Amino acid sequence: MSGNAFGKLFTVTTWGESHGPAVGVVIDGCPPRIPLNEAVIQSMLDRRRPGGSVASTRRKEADRARILSGVFENMTTGTPIAIMIDNTDADSSAYRPFADVFRPGHGDISYQAKYGIRDWRGGGRASARETAARVAAGAVAARVLEREHISVRAYTVELGGIRADKRDFRAVDENRFFCPDPVAAEAMERRVREIKKQGDSLGGIVEILATGVPAGLGEPVFDKLDAELARALMSIGAVKGVEIGAGFESAAMLGSRHNDSISPEGFQSNNAGGILAGISNGDEIRVRAAVKPIPSIEKPQQTIDEDGTPRTLSVRGRHDISAIPRINVVCEAMVCLVLADHLLRQKAIQS
Amino acid sequence: MSGNAFGKLFTVTTWGESHGPAVGVVIDGCPPRIPLNEAVIQSMLDRRRPGGSVASTRRKEADRARILSGVFENMTTGTPIAIMIDNTDADSSAYRPFADVFRPGHGDISYQAKYGIRDWRGGGRASARETAARVAAGAVAARVLEREHISVRAYTVELGGIRADKRDFRAVDENRFFCPDPVAAEAMERRVREIKKQGDSLGGIVEILATGVPAGLGEPVFDKLDAELARALMSIGAVKGVEIGAGFESAAMLGSRHNDSISPEGFQSNNAGGILAGISNGDEIRVRAAVKPIPSIEKPQQTIDEDGTPRTLSVRGRHDISAIPRINVVCEAMVCLVLADHLLRQKAIQS
């Protein structure tokens, strides 16, 4: 429970470094008799794969998930589900020049301060590679949710300053940014190509929508559903902000406008984002995560090495221009983990 | 651990309803031999007191904190510190008309869905009254941090759409909004008076600054320091968004601008907000919380009662116009709790 585990009843523990032999996850607390096989996990994992977008790295990660325990004859047994993904295309040599340098925007300097040692190969534990394990776990959580008719979807609503004005969900899978606004998607494409030439990188905003969530999930006070979602999303390396429903816009709204009126047919608006007092209210849950630009850029940057000597750094190599869209499925996985956990927690107190 | 506890090593559990006999907190894990008495707790609690601002309710809460255990001869002993605050001015009769109505923007409807029962008097457990217990715990955490020369301060950077452009910390205690911009504070005052007349309410943004935090606090992956801060702040009822450092603005920045360059003298900027890869980097930690407008307003609102019958609701009574500035010290307390917990966690692995 030292930071690598998540969830109270549906508990996942991830392990692995970017350039070690593998990354993996142990899921403890998955209910028994849920249909599960490697293909289900693989299909969610494939959405995280680089190369699906011009914004993504050219590294070819096989990302082949193997289930090592907890599943018998294609059904979960209630015992821990261990999933392992080998690191097959890990080339550490490219990182050798940075072995003693603190790359700006990376955890090199903070890991060194914390532990006095760090695996510098590809960011080690702080690498985005770790999120492959989260996605594998999220795929299992999604199966648990599916049984209760809950579905979760992440999509891009901003990239490089370009906002999606529409929410046309049919469009999401028809562009490489998983953007629900086809016109914005085209502008994003142009923006990415332009920035790539400059050797720079871009940030953006991902929105995650959960539908079918029954009222009553979430615990009072500290484990409010929105608090748990905030933690879950902010635990993704590149995320710098999280908001629910009207989010930061709430700050400038009047109470009379922010309050969601209730009629016999349901809520008349959803500024709450589907959560009241930390507990789901039966409406759609809508959260957004602000994603910072990828810190590894070709443009030269000023930094220091472990001895405090100034260094100029230019990171070439196989890096994404933006964490979006690969990060989307990671956000989706994290929301699935939170909802699956709270679904089980709520079952525990129901009579 | 069903939602009313927070922290792994410095663990606080709060209890109590708005109109029950008392609210309180048990702190389990406070290190021994830290000087502590009721006055220290009281002085932090007093900053949460209503009446300090035109934006606040007229309810007179004595909020007298009593230490019931864990302190011996004005020193902590290492055993649980129980603190209790009596509810002395709780008048439930004002809530009787809403006993079977779901107030918009409140947790009435979600609590009813979750538990099938709720203490409707003053919002029960979902009342902001619960935060008194958090502040009491935060005061203890602040003493733990003080010993390590860490200090935390919350202040108002936006209220009713009016932004503070300056960060003049000497001004914070000189206006009733704890705003570091005296000119903005005056505009806030006017805005509050105007909205009060309309029977409406306001939201805003609180910023929390932690200085003196050593590099190395925070755990990798799920218990990243920013993830824990996000959860902590989002667990406050009125908060709808949290951001760290450049936050949502990161989404539109280029990597070359967002990355904080490092020189032998330290970081050249602080878009990271003092946290890299989830671990403090030694710089100031800066987070912001978006606060929604108070849902209890005099303006009539549409809602339903427990039978689904439409009702029109106008909430008169002793309600704040805005959760700001009373919420500020709650935000401060939550940040103190997170930092104290991670300080202890880091000590555990140091040799």
Place this chain on the structure above:
Amino acid sequence: MSGNAFGKLFTVTTWGESHGPAVGVVIDGCPPRIPLNEAVIQSMLDRRRPGGSVASTRRKEADRARILSGVFENMTTGTPIAIMIDNTDADSSAYRPFADVFRPGHGDISYQAKYGIRDWRGGGRASARETAARVAAGAVAARVLEREHISVRAYTVELGGIRADKRDFRAVDENRFFCPDPVAAEAMERRVREIKKQGDSLGGIVEILATGVPAGLGEPVFDKLDAELARALMSIGAVKGVEIGAGFESAAMLGSRHNDSISPEGFQSNNAGGILAGISNGDEIRVRAAVKPIPSIEKPQQTIDEDGTPRTLSVRGRHDISAIPRINVVCEAMVCLVLADHLLRQKAIQS
């Protein structure tokens, strides 16, 4: 979670020192809509009261339990239940002479080593007084179990070397040792009077029987139901050993005799004590706890003070001759807490 909390879903946190203003407990995770009032708690607490037996101290503890939260109109609401018991008859002056002495068999020396400070008044946090809070919580757990037709009962099977040969449960409430063997109970009475004259003290064995426990409670591997029961009982200060079913006698049995045969009517014996591979099998759960003699005795003992100077100690005052029978209801409470917690945990994974 620093040692003063117990249970994963039905979580109790106790607080309080022997001679502070009060002891108490917060129960987080109790399901909603369970009938509860102070009388229910009081009646379990009264069974822990001193004076019910010649083996017990003459200290008059009022032990009046007050419910401060989590109950509304005599029903649990799902929010934390805080219960407080004032320390009304606490006379610290009797402990003044031992303020700087380490009493043999007590935690004085280990608390001092751990914390560098200790509340020496009546044993402080290490006092048996703390168990009043456990019993209050156990009373709530018992109500949760009652709804599922599970009942738990503790009784004395050995005291001062005298064993109960019979299990006549009607006799349990008819003697002051809660012993199911009336003849043994009389011998115990004589033994206690004799030892009392000698200024010495006695140990014994408590057996706890849980009936109506459905098959399926307990988690594999580390949270086996018997492991949790062992921890629960060994966490009571005076307990030095715990065994399940045939317990230590299992060590000398052959497999053919130890294995409980199964017929269509059920198990043919119960050497397992109702638990197989850590999971309840539907049979009665039977555990025993070995209780050491009370360490506070009038007979002179050799020890040292905080400076390491040898001291001879004779503890006069209001001390029990044996922790039995007052400890029985504490054992019962701990078993209730374990079962209630695992009942909720099992509900979480059931579909």
Place this chain on the structure above:
Amino acid sequence: MSGNAFGKLFTVTTWGESHGPAVGVVIDGCPPRIPLNEAVIQSMLDRRRPGGSVASTRRKEADRARILSGVFENMTTGTPIAIMIDNTDADSSAYRPFADVFRPGHGDISYQAKYGIRDWRGGGRASARETAARVAAGAVAARVLEREHISVRAYTVELGGIRADKRDFRAVDENRFFCPDPVAAEAMERRVREIKKQGDSLGGIVEILATGVPAGLGEPVFDKLDAELARALMSIGAVKGVEIGAGFESAAMLGSRHNDSISPEGFQSNNAGGILAGISNGDEIRVRAAVKPIPSIEKPQQTIDEDGTPRTLSVRGRHDISAIPRINVVCEAMVCLVLADHLLRQKAIQS
């Protein structure tokens, strides 16, 4: 955290079934910069290997431990240490006849009741094979303890009713039962051969001794060091009882005899077993675990199948006659895990 994880700060999560592809463990919370390689783990694992004793099965388990993460250049990095052990010699066909039968003394019937599904191959998750993962984790914990000069050793003090009267630790590694009494060891050997011929099995008692433990480890109330040790040992499948220091004999002792007198040189006896009020007192920690006879025996037993039909069962195959001595190193590992966890917990509160 659903039963497959152990420890608060030094947290281990095990996974894997007897006849799945592998078993493994993730250690989260190991301090950084502790020298570690696979050989260290292997040497502890080898002590669990079958074939070292006539009491053990002939199954050839390679038990080759691989470190997959958390170690860089032979040092721990502070990130999760994943260790995997392939199941190379798993022959499931021998278990096919028992696929729908509940073997007496096994968890078949309770797992089926709990989950409604079970991996019947070799006991699945309930198999003793799972303990290989615990031993691997224990080897890492032992390195953490070694740095603080704490050492832990398990040895056999009873087998098949034959008790070791001596504690000659030089003898422990010179007989196949790890028994500190050479004469008793010879009698054990004869007893095992005799029972093997009868197609029956034996139980026994393991004692674990921890030396060098500083005073101050263990938390008050529920996480007492003895409570944690009791849980740890009782979580091993075959263990039916646990006692500390004088243990069950305490029940018949007088207080004047049980109390350990203290002189300036230290404790004059150790009936407490090194723990007072749940906190280590600086003396040797001594605990014992009662081990039931192996339930898989050749002698015919009565049971039922999943339909409730009576069946007669005779388990042939590669089964041990006694869990001792293979279980000894598992007991040792569990004690190491408890001590390592509490060592870190104590560091957290020290200033």
